[in-house]
Amino acid sequence: MAFLNRSDAGRRLALLLEDLAPEHPVVEGMARGGVPVAFEIAAALDAPLDVVVVRKLGHPNQPELGLGAIGESGVHLVNAPLVEQLGVAEDVIAAVAARERTELDRRLRVYRGDRPPVPVGGRTAIVVDDGLATGYTARAAVEVMRRRGARRVVLAVPVGPPGAVEALGAVADEVVCCEVTEQFFGISEWYVDFHQVSDQEVARLVAVAARRRADDDDDPPLDEPRADDGAAAWSGTSGAPLARPVEVPVGAHRLPGELSVPDGALGLVLFAHGSGSSRSSPRNQSVARVLQHAGMATLLFDLLTPDEARDRANVFDVAELGLRLATATTWVRSTAALRGLPVGFFGASTGAAAALVAAARPGIDVRAVVSRGGRPDLAGDALRWVRAPTLLIVGGDDTVVLELNAEARSRLQCESRLEVVAGATHLFEEPGALEAVASLASAWFTEHLAPGGAPG
Numbered sequence: 001m002a003f004l005n006r007s008d009a010g011r012r013l014a015l016l017l018e019d020l021a022p023e024h025p026v027v028e029g030m031a032r033g034g035v036p037v038a039f040e041i042a043a044a045l046d047a048p049l050d051v052v053v054v055r056k057l058g059h060p061n062q063p064e065l066g067l068g069a070i071g072e073s074g075v076h077l078v079n080a081p082l083v084e085q086l087g088v089a090e091d092v093i094a095a096v097a098a099r100e101r102t103e104l105d106r107r108l109r110v111y112r113g114d115r116p117p118v119p120v121g122g123r124t125a126i127v128v129d130d131g132l133a134t135g136y137t138a139r140a141a142v143e144v145m146r147r148r149g150a151r152r153v154v155l156a157v158p159v160g161p162p163g164a165v166e167a168l169g170a171v172a173d174e175v176v177c178c179e180v181t182e183q184f185f186g187i188s189e190w191y192v193d194f195h196q197v198s199d200q201e202v203a204r205l206v207a208v209a210a211r212r213r214a215d216d217d218d219d220p221p222l223d224e225p226r227a228d229d230g231a232a233a234w235s236g237t238s239g240a241p242l243a244r245p246v247e248v249p250v251g252a253h254r255l256p257g258e259l260s261v262p263d264g265a266l267g268l269v270l271f272a273h274g275s276g277s278s279r280s281s282p283r284n285q286s287v288a289r290v291l292q293h294a295g296m297a298t299l300l301f302d303l304l305t306p307d308e309a310r311d312r313a314n315v316f317d318v319a320e321l322g323l324r325l326a327t328a329t330t331w332v333r334s335t336a337a338l339r340g341l342p343v344g345f346f347g348a349s350t351g352a353a354a355a356l357v358a359a360a361r362p363g364i365d366v367r368a369v370v371s372r373g374g375r376p377d378l379a380g381d382a383l384r385w386v387r388a389p390t391l392l393i394v395g396g397d398d399t400v401v402l403e404l405n406a407e408a409r410s411r412l413q414c415e416s417r418l419e420v421v422a423g424a425t426h427l428f429e430e431p432g433a434l435e436a437v438a439s440l441a442s443a444w445f446t447e448h449l450a451p452g453g454a455p456g
Contacts, residue, residue, distance in 0.1 A: 002158070002179050002190045002191075003158055003159075003177070003191050003192070004031065004179075004191075004192050004193060005040075005191060005192070005194075006035075006036035006130050006193075006194075007036055007037075007040055007180070007196075007251055008323070009037050009040075009159075009191070010036065010037040010038065010039060010040025010041050010128075010158075011040045011044065011159035011251075011323050011327055012158065012178050012323075012361075013037065013040075013042075013156050013157075013176065013178060014040055014041045014044035014045065014126070014324070014327065015031065015044075015156060015326060015330060015361060015362065015363040015364060016156075016362070016363050017041060017126065017154075017156060017175050017176060017332065018044070018047065018330045018334075018363065019048065019153065019157050020045065020124060020126065021045045021047070021330075021333075022334075023123075023124045023152075024047065024123065024124075024282055025045065025047050025077055025123060025124040025125065025126050025154075026047060026050060026067070026118050026119075026120045026123055026124070026125050026126070027041050027042040027047045027048065027049050027050070027126045027357065028050050028051070028052040028120075028125055028126065028127045028128065028141065028145065029049065029050070029051050029052070029128050029129075029202075029205075030051075030052055030054060030127065030128060030129040030137065030138070030141050031051050031052070031053045031107055031202050032052075032196075032197040032198070032199070032201070032202050033056075033129065033130040033131075033197050034128045034129035034130050035049075035051055035197065035201075035202045035205050036100060036130075036197060036201070036205060037128050037129070037130050037131060037404050038126075038128035039083055039205045039251070039252075040327075041126065041128060041156065041206055041210060041250045041454070042068035042108055042209055043209070043212070043250065043251060043252075043327075044249070044327055044330045044331060044332050045126075045330075045334070046212075046331065046334055047126075047251070048118045048209070049112045049118075049205070049206060049209035049210075050117055050134055050206070051202060051206055052071070052072065052127065052135045052141045052144055052145070053071065053072055053100075053104050053107050053111070053213075054069050054070065054071035054072075054075070054140040054141050054144070055069060055070050055071070055100035055103060055104050055137070056068075056069050056100070056102075056136065056137050057069055057070065057078070057093065057096050057097055057100060057447070058096065058356045060092060060096065061063075062387045065089060068093070068098055069098070069136045069137045069140035070100055070101060070140065070145050071104075071138065071140040071141060071143065071144045072104070072108070072117075073144050073147040073148060074147070074430065075140050075144050075147065076097065077139060077140050077143065078093065078137060079136065081285045082123060086166045093363055093368065095137075098334060100292070103347070105381060105384075105450060106186075107199065108411055110199045110202075110203055110306065111187040111199070111202055111206060112201055112206075114370070117148070119148075120145055120148050120149065120150040121148065121149035121150070122149065122150075122151050123150060123152075123249050124150065124151060124152040124153075124154060124330070125145040125148075125152070125153050125154070126145060126154045126155075126156055126171070127141045127142055127145060127153060127154070127155050127156070127158070128155075128156045129141070129155075129157050129159060130156050130157070130158060130187060130191075131158055131159045131160060131187030131190065131196075132159070132160030132161070132164040132165060132168065132177070132187075133160075133164065133186070133187060134164065134367065135160075135164040135167055135168050138155055138157070138168055138440060138449060140169050140277040141148065141155075142155060142168070142172050143171075145157055152173045152174075153166055153172050153173050154172060154173060154174045155171075155172040155174070155175045155176070155178060156175075156176045156177075157176075157177050157178075158177070158178045158179065158186070158190065158375075159178060159179040159180075159181065159190045159311065160177050160179075160180060160184070161180070161181065161182065161184040161188065162182060162328050165180050167338045168239075174439065179190060179256070181218060189318055201433055205252075206404070207401045208252055209227075212249065212254075213276050215353055220435065222341075223399075238265055242259065244260065244382045245257070245259075246258070246259045246261050246299075246301070248299075248301045248327075248328045248331060248332075248446060249262040249327075249331060250324050250327050250328065251327075253305055255301050255302045255303070255305065255328075256279065256301065256302055257279055257299055257300060257301025257306075257328075258279055258298075258299070258300050258301070259293050259297070259298070259299045259332075260288065260296065260297060260298050260299075261297040261330075261337055261338065262292050262295055262296070263298065264295065264451060265295060265297040265298070265334075265338075265341060265450030266294075266295040266296060266341075266342075266446070266450040267295075267296050267341050267342045267343065267367070267445060267450060268296070268297040268299065268332065268338055268341045268342070268343050268344070269288075269296050269297070269298050269299070269343075269344045269345070269346050269364055269445060269449075270298075270299045270301075270325060270328060270329060270332070270343065270344070270345055270346070271284050271287075271288065271298065271299065271300040271301075271345075271346045271347075271348075271385075272303060272321065272325050272345060272346070272347040272350045272351030272352070272354045272358075273300070273302075273303065273348055273349075273350070274348040274349025274350050274351045274352075274374075275315045275316065275349055275374075275400045277302050277310075277348070277349070277351075278302050278309075279300040279302050281300075281348070283348070283372075283427070283428065283434055283437075284346070284348060285300070287346065287372070287434070287437060287438045287441055288300060288433055289347075290438035290439070290441070290442050291438075291441065291442055291445060294441075294442045294445070295446075295450065296339060296344075296442075296445055296446075297341065299328070299332055301328060303321050303324050303325070303351070303354065304321075315350065316350060316378075318350060318353045318354050318357055318378050318379065318380075319357060321351070321354035322353075322355070322356070322357025322358040322360075322361070322382070323357075323358070324354075325345065325354055325358040326353060326358040326361050326364050329343055329358065329364055329366070330364075342449040343365065343366050343367060343449075344366060344367055344368040344369065344370070344388075344445050344448065344449050345358060345366055345368075345369045345370070345388075346369075346372070346392065347369070347370070347371050347372070348372045348373060348374060348401075349372075349373055349374060349375060350374075350375055350378060351371070351374070352371035352373075352374025352375060352376055353374065353375050353376055353378035353379040354375070355369050355371070355374075356369060356371075356376055356379040356382055356383060356386055356390070357379050357382045359387075359388045359390075360379070360382040360383070360386045366388045367389075367449050368388055368389050368390075368391075368444060368445055368447075368448035369386070369388050369389070369390040369391070370390075370391045370393065370440075370441045370444055370445065371391065371392045371393060371405070372393050372428070372437050372441070373393070373394060373398060373401060373426050373427065373428065374392065374393075374394075374401075374405065375401070375404060375447070376390075376392060376404070376405060376408035376409075377404045377405075377407060377408045379408070383411040383412055384411060384413050386412060386413070386414050387413075388414060388448075389414060389415040389416065389444075389448050390409075390412060390414055390415070390416045390417075391416070391417050391419060391440065391441070391444040392405045392409055392416065392417070392418045392419070393406070393419045393421065393424075393437050393441070394418065394419070394420055394421070394423045395420070395421050395424030395425050395426060395428060395433065396420045396421060396423055397422055397423060397424060397425045398424065398425055398426045401426060402420065405418060406418060417444075419440050420438045421433050421437065424436070
């Protein structure tokens with residue numbers, strides 16, 4: 001199974017689409033199954049979400065056999081060779097199309113009400129479904145975008161067979177697919193959870209996305225100074241970086257964080273806290289201040305909502321935490337003040353495993369990882385896919401974790417180093433221990449993120 005659910009598929013697709021964020025695209029989820037996937041992509045790209053409704057024209061005696069598809073804006077496609085082969089009369093197709101048109105109109109009223117479609121004229125439209133089978137409904141959705149005047153149409157799907165992906169490549173300007181596989185026996189086979197999406201779920205996701213966009217419009221852009229920031233957007237009167245509150249969009253959640261950007265930032269370090277901790281971790285805050293003085297921007301944010309954090313299963317769900325860190329990386333890179341900065345991850349305890357899982361994901365360009373008292377062993381098979389230089393810092397008296405780090409390092413295939421802080425325990429509470437961690441981390445990030453490396 002490639003995907004846990006449609007949300008997981010959307011987050012993975014978003015990583016492949018992040019280069020489109022500067023084009024300010026419109027994300028169009030194909031109702032119904034494509035909308036939860038599209039919701040995640042729209043959140044990651046900070047793009048508007050809309051729904052595009054198309055309907056398959058099924059054979060009267062074999063509804064799963066598609067004779068074509070219809071869509072909004074009068075789109076009507078027929079698989080002429082198949083219709084001719086089966087000898088289906090034109091009036092039969094017309095009757096099927098009329099019935100499906102009635103259902104299409106009903107769904108539009110439920111999903112949009114009186115709201116007009118999001119304008120796509122002259123823009124990039126990303127059409128999203130939960131998978132490709134024959135591809136006829138996707139073809140109809142692409143045609144809907146063409147008729148609305150989209151400048152460019154990108155089709156994004158989690159999975160599909162090579163034939164369908166290749167065929168749609170001749171229709172869309174680009175097809176982005178996580179899994180192109182000959183081992184394709186149906187879209188549902190590629191999901192752990194492939195429940196039927198309801199009209200209510202589609203309407204709710206579209207409404208949540210619209211409210212999120214409206215809330216964003218009420219606030220100044222992330223890279224612009226707020227009215228109470230004073231003359232400088234990111235620095236106080238002393239030139240020291242300000243910790244600016246931000247909200248990181250991850251799916252339907254907006255996770256609180258603190259973003260600090262020193263003048264002339266050399267890189268950006270995202271922090272992944274450990275179990276039972278948060279963005280307010282005094283140890284991570286202390287390390288972040290040292291990194292800021294070394295010229296690094298830092299983002300500390302909560303990986304879970306308060307309700308999620310109460311469930312210990314979520315706290316140790318390293319795969320989900322890694323996905324959220326990767327999503328945050330995609331989001332923060334869309335900020336003008338940070339665009340182009342090399343990125344590093346700093347993880348503590350279970351957060352170190354999440355950082356390594358995120359670093360192993362395709363499309364995440366992370367240049368360095370630092371683990372403080374971490375559990376890299378929890379990253380599992382992801383360890384062998386990490387390419388970023390990785391520094392593992394462990395207390396000398398934290399013997400069990402030291403053994404786990406040594407074993408995990410043996411599985412890494414990237415540049416790596418294990419640094420032991422003599423006399424330190426797991427939380428580095430001993431005098432001078434945390435300062436040693438901050439110094440090691442600062443040197444590692446300076447070497448691998450700053451242009452020209454560490455000063456000689």
